[in-house]
Amino acid sequence: MIFSTELLIQTLLSGLMVGVLYALMALGITFIYSIVKTINWAMGEFYMIGSYIQFVAVHFLLGPNWWWLAAILAAAGTFLLGLILEPILIKPMYARPLQRRDDYATVVTIALLLLLRNLAVALGGPNQYRPESNLPVVWIGPLPQEGARVAACLFALLALATFWLIIKKTWVGLALRAAAQNRVAVQTAGVDVYRLDAVAFAIGVALAGLAGALLAPLFMVFPTNGAVTTVKGFEIIVIGGLGSIPGALVGGVLLGLIESLGAAFISSPYQNVYGFLLVILILIIRPNGLFGERGREA
Amino acid sequence: MATPRLQPPLLQAQGLSKRYGGLVANNGVSLSLARGEIRGLIGPNGAGKTTFVNLLTGIETADAGRIRLGDVELGGRPAHAIAAQGLIRTFQVARVFESLSVRDNLLLPFLAAGSPGGLAAGRARLGELLALATLANLADDRAGTLSGGQRMLLQACAGFMVPGVSLHVLDEPFAGINPVVKDTLIQLIRRENASHACTFLIVSHEMDIVRRLCPIVSVMIEGAIAAEGTLDEVARRPEVIAAYLGASAA
Numbered sequence: 048m049i050f051s052t053e054l055l056i057q058t059l060l061s062g063l064m065v066g067v068l069y070a071l072m073a074l075g076i077t078f079i080y081s082i083v084k085t086i087n088w089a090m091g092e093f094y095m096i097g098s099y100i101q102f103v104a105v106h107f108l109l110g111p112n113w114w115w116l117a118a119i120l121a122a123a124g125t126f127l128l129g130l131i132l133e134p135i136l137i138k139p140m141y142a143r144p145l146q147r148r149d150d151y152a153t154v155v156t157i158a159l160l161l162l163l164r165n166l167a168v169a170l171g172g173p174n175q176y177r178p179e180s181n182l183p184v185v186w187i188g189p190l191p192q193e194g195a196r197v198a199a200c201l202f203a204l205l206a207l208a209t210f211w212l213i214i215k216k217t218w219v220g221l222a223l224r225a226a227a228q229n230r231v232a233v234q235t236a237g238v239d240v241y242r243l244d245a246v247a248f249a250i251g252v253a254l255a256g257l258a259g260a261l262l263a264p265l266f267m268v269f270p271t272n273g274a275v276t277t278v279k280g281f282e283i284i285v286i287g288g289l290g291s292i293p294g295a296l297v298g299g300v301l302l303g304l305i306e307s308l309g310a311a312f313i314s315s316p317y318q319n320v321y322g323f324l325l326v327i328l329i330l331i332i333r334p335n336g337l338f339g340e341r342g343r344e345a
Numbered sequence: 346m347a348t349p350r351l352q353p354p355l356l357q358a359q360g361l362s363k364r365y366g367g368l369v370a371n372n373g374v375s376l377s378l379a380r381g382e383i384r385g386l387i388g389p390n391g392a393g394k395t396t397f398v399n400l401l402t403g404i405e406t407a408d409a410g411r412i413r414l415g416d417v418e419l420g421g422r423p424a425h426a427i428a429a430q431g432l433i434r435t436f437q438v439a440r441v442f443e444s445l446s447v448r449d450n451l452l453l454p455f456l457a458a459g460s461p462g463g464l465a466a467g468r469a470r471l472g473e474l475l476a477l478a479t480l481a482n483l484a485d486d487r488a489g490t491l492s493g494g495q496r497m498l499l500q501a502c503a504g505f506m507v508p509g510v511s512l513h514v515l516d517e518p519f520a521g522i523n524p525v526v527k528d529t530l531i532q533l534i535r536r537e538n539a540s541h542a543c544t545f546l547i548v549s550h551e552m553d554i555v556r557r558l559c560p561i562v563s564v565m566i567e568g569a570i571a572a573e574g575t576l577d578e579v580a581r582r583p584e585v586i587a588a589y590l591g592a593s594a595a
Contacts, residue, residue, distance in 0.1 A: 218456040225442045225453050232440035235402060236503065237428035237457035 050312070057190050058311040059304065064192075064200035066303020068258050071203050072276055073283035073295040074210070075254035081227040081290040082247035083137060085152035090255050090280060091273025092163035096128065097121040097256030098263040098272055099171065105178035114180065118202060118260040125256025129249035132159070137248060138241055167270035180264040199261035206257055207296070210250070223247060227290075255280075275319070282322045286329050288339020297337060301325070355380040355544050356432075356512055361400050361410035363393075370396040372568035373410070378512070383538055383545040385559030385576070387552070389588050393568040394548045395437065398516050401546075402434045403427040414512060429458065433504035437517040437548075439496035441503075443489030447480055450488050450499055455506040462508060474502045477533055494522030498530055505537055512544045513537070519551045527551075531558060552576065564588075 072094065079087050104117035136155050140148045182194025214220040226233045226243050234240050259273065266272060283302050287294025302322050309321035329336060354377040363371040370393045378384050388394050399405040401412060403424035412419040419427050433454070442450050451474065455467045475481040478498040483491065488499060497518055504513050515534075519527050531554065537543045549555050555562055556576045564572040564579050566588040572579040579585050 221445070221449055221453055221456065224445060225449075228442045228444060229440050231404060231424070232436070232442065233453075234424035235404070235428055235434055235436075235440075236454040237425050237433075237507070238453070239423075239425045241423075 053190065054311060058307050060187065060190065060192065061196065062304035062307030063300060064196050064303070065307065066300035067200050067203045067207075068262055068299075069276075069279050069283055069303050070296045070299025071206065071254050071258040071261075072280040073287065073299050074207070074292065075251040075258075076280045076284055077287070077290055077292060077295045078254070079248055079251035080284075081292075082223060083133075083244045084230070085137065085140065085149065086156070087248070087251065088153060088156040088277075089160040089163060090252070091275075091277030092160050092167075093125045093129070093252040093255040094259035094273040094276050095167060095268075095270065096163065097125050097259030098266075098268040099167065099176075099259075100124050100256070101260035101263040102176045102178045102268045106176070111179040111181045114178070114182075114198070114264075115202065117178070118257060121260035122206070122253045122257040126249045126253035129252035130245055133245040133248035134241070138244065141244070142241065164270050171270070173270065176268040178263050178268070193265070195264040199265065202261055203258070206254070210254070213250075219243075219246065279322065282326050284336070285326050286336060288336025291336065291338035294336055294338035352380060354378055355382075355415060356401075356546070357411075357413040358397075358401065359411045361397065361407045361412070363396055363400055363405065363408055369568050371400065371407070374400075374565070374568065374570055376563055376570055378544055378546060380511075381538065381542050381544055382561070383534065383547065383559050385555040385562035386546055386548045386565060387550070387555060387562055387576075387579075388565035388571075392565040392588070394565050395516055396568075397565065398434060398514050398546075398548060401427075401514060402432060425457075428454075431507075431509050431511040432514065433507065433510045433512070434514040435497070435500040435504065435516060435518055437520065439493065439500045441488040441491070441496050441499050444487055446485050447475070447488050447491070447499060448484045451475070451503055451506050454503050458507045458509065466508075467506070470506060470508075474505055477529075477536065478502050479529055492523075492526075494526030497522055498526060498533070501530060501533060505533070505541075505543075508541070510543065512546065514546045514548075516548045517550070518547065519549055519554055527554065534558065 072090070076087065076090050079085070100121040101117050104120050105111055105114055109117055136159060137152065140151050180195040182198050185192045185194055185197045214223060222233065222238050222243055223246070225236070226238070226240055230240055233243070258276065279302060283295060283298035286301060287298030302325065305321045305325050306318050310318040356376070356378040358374060358376045361371050361374040362369070374393070374397050386394055396405070400407045403419070403422055403426070407420065410420070414430055414432055417430050419430060419432065442453070448471065451471050452467065460467055475484055480495060480498065483495070488496065491499060501515065501518060504510060518530060534545060538545060547555070547559060560575065561573060562576050562579060563570050564585050566584065571584055571588070572582050
């Protein structure tokens with residue numbers, strides 16, 4: 048492997064760009080956990096649904112020029128799906144007194160994962176699709192960047208900014224931040240915490256759906272395409288700390304960087320291994336993650 | 346206490362019961378509060394006072410009994426719906442939102458109630474309460490940096506932010522806080538009671554404060570209301586003395 052500054056910068060750039068999208072996925076997982084206090088194991092399937100919506104919208108309805116509208120549709124579609132599914136699947140965990148909430152949520156969301164995955168096979172077959180992209184190569188200095196990758200990164204940054212605005216500046220955001228700290232107190236303040244759960248779940252899965260839509264031209268569309276991304280999402284959660292929003296962002300970018308550096312300078316077939324090495328390292332040094340404070344309460 | 350009431354009571358709790366396994370925490374608690382009253386609720390530790398407050402405010406569901414606030418039946422409603430009906434509580438260990446600013450802690454219940462009277466009215470109320478609670482210069486600090494007493498003040502003020510609240514239930518608001526903060530809280534309670542006709546149910550062990558604030562107290566013993574009257578009246582009742590000091594003292 049020959050080292051060059053150009054290769055290093057190129058590698059850092061592409062790592063950064065993919066990292067932002069990983070962060071989107073991890074943010075969704077951590078955000079749902081911080082409000083609903085449960086892990087949604089079907090996160091990757093919402094990523095998958097987002098990528099299918101993107102493909103159908105671009106290929107059959109809108110054409111590649113309207114990729115950004117398709118991405119908005121994918122986010123909106125997964126948001127609505129989350130809003131509908133949460134009250135049916137997750138809410139009973141709180142509304143009825145259950146002894147093992149975590150077990151319940153795990154079983155229900157894994158069942159959802161299997162259902163959605165098989166539904167995708169039934170509807171679209173086991174084939175791989177790819178939405179057309181006509182975005183030109185972008186030159187950053189002397190370095191060429193794939194257009195779809197740059198666009199995905201910029202759009203993801205826009206989505207992160209929107210997320211930040213909603214959380215920091217709106218009253219729903221204030222209620223969400225309060226609920227993340229104390230579910231009982233937020234209820235006694237007059238907030239319907241169950242509705243808030245549905246909104247949080249919907250926002251979280253919409254982030255995954257959007258990641259799926261934006262990555263569709265790069266990582267393809269097929270029934271199990273969410274699996275790898277989910278694993279990466281959880282790697283980031285371990286790196287950044289469960290329930291920590293800055294942890295999800297920093298962890299996402301860190302994972303993207305490490306993967307692309309490892310692929311470029313060590314060996315590219317092992318791209319997915321470098322993240323796990325980082326995870327093991329973090330577990331040894333800081334078991335609660337970079338930004339995590341407390342362990343998970345069982 | 347047999348004084349005839351001219352208007353119907355604001356709160357009527359009848360026969361509230363709650364058991365945890367074999368332990369009967371509340372055994373048919375009945376309590377009614379007149380509009381504008383400041384009622385004390387006293388009783389030895391473990392008498393079921395906090396359970397009663399939890400049942401009233403929907404944190405837990407009663408096994409039996411009825412709760413009415415004005416004309417509205419509250420039994421079985423979720424906690425947020427009870428708050429929306431105008432029954433707001435504080436917790437013994439102040440549950441403030443530690444990473445939110447003091448200001449946001451106060452705004453949340455106001456916004457949750459749908460900003461009654463408009464945001465400008467809310468801001469004015471916010472400023473007024475911050476000044477009364479002597480928290481004005483801490484408005485932008487995180488609530489997690491406040492002392493225990495300040496948290497208690499903040500928690501009470503959060504309830505005062507909503508104009509439609511008719512009943513405030515304060516669970517041990519004076520426990521473990523310094524005398525200056527205690528006085529500030531007493532003044533706040535008196536002021537809200539006088540100017541907004543708010544009714545209070547105050548659970549407390551601080552007999553001096555109960556005597557100053559509450560013309561009538563209810564005594565809870567072993568999961569039921571055992572006596573009602575002025576503090577000095579009930580303090581003479583043998584069953585009350587027995588409950589506080591042990592049966593041999595009666």
